[in-house]
Amino acid sequence: MKPQQHTVKLSLLRALSKGGFHSGEELGDELGISRAAVSKHIKGIQGWGVDIFRVQGKGYQLANPLQLLDESVLNSSVATPFALIPVIESTNQYILDNARELDSGFVCIAEYQSKGRGRRGREWISPFGSNLYLSMFWQLEAGMAAAMGLSLVVGIAIAEAIEKLGIEGIKLKWPNDLYHNDKKLAGILVEMSGQAGGAANLVIGIGMNLSMDENVDGITQPWTSLNQITQIPVDRNKLAIEIIKTLVSTLEDYESFGMNQFVERWNRLDNYLGRKVKLLMGAKEIEGIAQGINEQGAILLSTPQGMQSFIGGEISLRNNE
Template sequence: MSENKYKQHTLKLEIIKQLSDGQFHSGEELGEQFGISRAAISKHIKGIQQWGITIHRVQGKGYQLSQPLDLLNAEVIQQASSVPIELIPIIDSTNQYLLNTMGDKPSGSVCIAEYQSQGRGRRGRQWQSPYGSNLYFSMYWKLESGVAAAMGLSLAIGVAIVDALQGLGAQDIKLKWPNDLYYQDKKLAGILVEMSAQTGGEAHLVIGMGLNIDMQIDQEVIEQPWANLNQVFQGALPSRNEIVIALIQAWHTVLEQYEVQGMQGFVERWNALDNFKDKPIKLIMGDKEVHGIGKGINAQGGIVLQTEQGLETYVGGEISLRKA
């Protein structure tokens, strides 16, 4: 997103900061604070609501969020991190931003956002991205071992996310092949690995994640059952800044390990976290379906099924895994 586009949102972002405490703020008070009319405040509030924030207006009291917002703080995150952090509150897509700008960034650079207007998941699906409710997080990584080694990367990153969340006290988080995190059979997070280019023996990758933290959207809006991290922590949720810091550290640890060991270093750990281990599943490949019992992944990161023909392995591409 261009700097000019960001500037036009500055006032809205300041209003959100004021409202983030969950208290009432009158239009008059906000207008005085920002040097604009109450009518202008009302117009900005309408714009903010389009970002997925619920704001109530009560006559005589003013505006109030449906619940307080735990906003990200770039300074806090940067102080605890050894890599460059960019917080761009309103963005098209954190992955696309890093794909466009990675040329002048060191490996490990991170972009986080409060809201994505064009967040995307696997196979071009849109990722629902309401402001301040979830985590939209991408990292640029220069994979020294090259593009062939990148095949199992989303599996290793899944393990890294579980490591980070378990370190904060989360339990019962599982993995779904090839790129999702699950809690109680519902989707908690998705991973998207995209490659920009290869130079010499290096692959230039952007690894993105959308993590549901406290999303207040009707279940029907999203095509599959989903869970919030708030449910995992049963209301005792760490701050979003703590979550980002833990994720950055875990991703770095796992990516450095992946450079040395490749996918083989993660097979046992991934299989221990497999949400569909020993359960009936089906793989959907275009018009074709394969039914079997999930048997985890192999050393190359392929999904293994026990079928009537015996053990069969399927690798990436346009394959969807579903509960049978």
């Protein structure tokens, strides 16, 4: 599960995550490699988006504290099967590639994604150790038709998990983003497969900003991170554990009761409830006042033509709000 070519880099990161300066000689002796090899691996780690600086006579130090995910901590608190794979192309792709061998509820967690993706093929920027990258495999026995609105249910689960950690003000943007003060905190990507009359195989991907540097290239929209919201570092292991537990129980509720019990829970967290928005559907724009969702998971807009529901598109605030 842990590719051998990354073993040295991960060992270096574990040493550096303890804090303070570490000389190249010290790190090399600890790992049984030369100082030149240490330098080479440090450059590779920097390519993962980790900021490490070197001071002559002192050695290497992380620019910012780094808390690594701990397999033993996760294992002691999570009942569902999981794989912690520090360096991966995509947690969603890993599950898609291995779905036939996985049990429903299986989770893949990573520290870094080299090919993370969001909706509609967009890239999801995934620097090492800065965020939370997590995907869950779920078999929905009721089939693909019953998966309508699933990304909304996942959003509710994540927001409620964060609330359980005492963090307030997390909101939902229809259909698949988490926001705080109108800035994006996390995104959800649900990919599904299956055949008519059979169970739906769902891959539920979650990417959440925890401590990502504001100067990361490739992100254009306003965004925030959990550590900016709390002003103190969030325990990444506790966060992952709470999200996994809440997601499992929420998906079980969804299988038992459908969308009915989630409408009120969504509307409580809706970032745009009662606000003027634009719904973008291809080249078409529809303006109205957001009125939450209905029991099919469709967004409700109060428009000059009356109350209308939509199941596709993306919403944004009207420019003149």
